[in-house]
Amino acid sequence: MTLNHFCGIITFSLNLVLFASHCNGGNILVFPVDGSHWINMKIVLEELHTRGHNITVIRSSNSWYIPEKSPIYTSITLEMDQGLENFFDIYLQEHMRAQREGASLMTFLKLTKDFLSMITKAHLLWCDATTQIFQNQTLVKKLKDSQYDLVLADPAMGPGALIAKHLKLPLVLNVRWITSGEGHFVLAPSPLSYIPVPGSGLTDKMDFIQRVKNMFFYSIVFFQEKFLIGPIYADLCNRHIEGGCDIVSLLQDADIWLFRSDFVFEFPRPTMPNVVYIGGFQCKPAKPLPADLEEFVQSAGEHGFIIMTLGTLVNALPKEVTDEIASIFAKMPQKVIWRHKGTRPSTLGNNTMIVDWMPQKDLLGHPNIKVFVAHGGTNGVQEAIYYGVPVLGIPLFFDQYDNLLRLQKREAAKVILLDNVNGPNFEKAIRELLYNDSYRQNMQRLSSLHRDQPMPPMDQATFWIEYVIRHKGATHLRTQAYKLPWYSYHCLDVLVVLIAVIMGLLFLVFAVFRFLFCRGGRNRKLKQY
The missing domain is CATH 3.40.50.2000 (Glycogen Phosphorylase B;)
Known part of the structure; x- marks a missing residue:
């Protein structure tokens, strides 16, 4: 073995050690959502723990499933006087009773009202809890001093994105649902002609009446985002985030979206380069039964x-x-x-x-x-x-x-x-x-x-989390579309200017022809005299 070969092996080995230590020593702040969402998040956290990452979980004092003490994470518990469990149980029982009685417009409207009321209440409770964090200077200092590498959040509730913004940390989302519905609708182009809105019960093949129905369901999502959920977070942003913000733009600014779906299950649709599909990440070969x-x-x-x-x-x-x-x-x-x-x-x-x-x-x-x-x-x-x-x-x-x-x-x-x-x-x-x-x-x-994938979904999830840690974000994968006003996004301003220019040119041509025609007519009349 030559000296050059030996030096090359040593250099390669050192690079591996440095690379591994940086990836496997990440310091991750986690904002999960309770219930079945926590089951998904916990599976990811268990894998991250085995890879040597240090994990801190923010939880509520009346959490259903998220324990305060765990061998895989430390926790920060926020005091919440009121939980949603009883309200949620009442909603579910009422929902099932209404279904048994049969569908009607009044039943649909009542269930929609109850659902929006429940969701709004949940966001209000968590915004109050987030205010506790921002007003607790000791806790904020502790979070900053902990030198987290990123925030891993479930965006069905918005505080994770707010905390990441406040601490100026990269944000990775473990997502299918966001504050106002399915995540794709605020991230990627979503033509309603062939992309069904959740709750509509439609597929990617819609006739005219079904497209009308799809538009109606989208209007409910739009109402929820603009008039119920958005203002709650806007108030919190204006009080505690420098320069203000809105919750949708915070989510759009996330570095990576770990999407709990794939296109074996989902209908084909436009997507973005910072979306990683990890559907089925929780699945492993079956173990023997008891x-x-x-x-x-x-x-x-x-x-x-x-x-x-x-x-x-x-x-x-x-x-x-x-x-x-x-x-x-x-x-x-x-x-x-x-x-x-x-x-x-x-x-x-x-x-x-x-x-x-x-x-x-x-x-x-x-x-x-x-x-x-x-x-x-x-x-x-x-x-x-x-x-x-x-x-x-x-x-x-x-x-x-x-x-x-x-x-x-x-x-x-x-x-x-x-x-x-x-x-x-x-x-x-x-x-x-x-x-x-x-x-x-x-x-x-x-x-x-x-x-039949080149990499198992769980490996994709951990790779991209560690990717964000290694590179301190993934800004090169984020679209800038969300920073545009709606009229610029759809190029309506360009269209208006082009129409104005075309109309101006047409008017100019018309004026020239009119001038020439009128002038020629006057000349002919003078010659006759």
């Missing part, structure tokens, strides 16, 4: 088993619905594992196991799984795609119908609305999924597409 569950699912033999869960926020469907579902399960040769916290159904069969919790991903990855009965939350839908399990969807609220609609359009799921859930409809749908192989084949094709 002995009791394994024995239970194996006891069905070739018939396999079904699992049913409605997520973390819904304890139970209405009693009459659960009784009808249980009676259908009881007639089937499959075994059923049902996550259910309400009153035990009176029609429950011996083939059905009721549980408070289940290892959902490990069950979905089991070779004997046949059907996944689910509410259509983003996590469950992406896990079903990853493991290739057809879905019988019972959407309850928020984005769940839209999520399930995307699977149904790809013929990998069936959807039953809550007002149509009864014995005959449920039995017909689940038997179609069990005995029509096309659903499983279509879902497994989606699974194959989803898995």
Whole structure:
């Protein structure tokens, strides 16, 4: 080995050590959102912790799921006198009751009003909590002295972006939803002619009436952003952010958007270079089941088993619905594992196991799984795609119908609305999924597409977080479009000037011809005299 080779190896090794130490020693401030959003964020934090990053989480004193003490992070707890859990439970029960009674314009308007009221209340509470931070000079000094490398935030609530701006730190968003809806609509061109607004229940193929409906739903989002949520944050920005700001521009100014979706699931649409799609990042190869569950699912033999869960926020469907579902399960040769916290159904069969919790991903990855009965939350839908399990969807609220609609359009799921859930409809749908192989084949094709990536979604997420740490931001990937006024963005000012110039030239040509014509006419008259 020559001296030059030896020196080259030493230099390369030192670069690796320096590079690794800089990436793996990041100091990250995290603003999560509670509920199912925290489940997503926690998975990312666990991975960052294993890679050597130091993590601090801002949480509320009445958090549902975010513990104050954790082996993977330290916490900053904000005192909040009032929580949303009771209000949220009331909203969910009212929402399900209204669905059971059937759709009507008055029901839709009432549910929309209740939803906007709940969301506005949540933003007001968190803005009050953020004010606590900015007014607490000791805490602000502590945050500045901690020398964080970046803020990692869930932008469904806005304080994470405000804190990043106040501390002058790079911002990475763990996102699908922002303060006013789906994140793409403030980041990338979103033509309403083929991009459905969440809540509309539409696909990317719309006729005229459907486009009118899409515009109507967008108007609700616009109203929410401009007249409900925006003013709340504008007041906070004016009081505590130098030069003022608005919440949408703060989010648009984020360095990286880690988007919890992908185009196996989502309809194709325009995007931006600082958007990284990490749909299914929480999915891993299934682990062996606990002995009791394994024995239970194996006891069905070739018939396999079904699992049913409605997520973390819904304890139970209405009693009459659960009784009808249980009676259908009881007639089937499959075994059923049902996550259910309400009153035990009176029609429950011996083939059905009721549980408070289940290892959902490990069950979905089991070779004997046949059907996944689910509410259509983003996590469950992406896990079903990853493991290739057809879905019988019972959407309850928020984005769940839209999520399930995307699977149904790809013929990998069936959807039953809550007002149509009864014995005959449920039995017909689940038997179609069990005995029509096309659903499983279509879902497994989606699974194959989803898995065929150059880098696993979780590795992409951690790479880009560490990228921002290494380069102290990613400003070269951010569009400048949001800094333009709306008339400049659409080039209306250019259009007005061009029209004025063209009209001026036309007027000038007209004036010249008129002058020449009139002058020629006068000359002919003079010659006649």
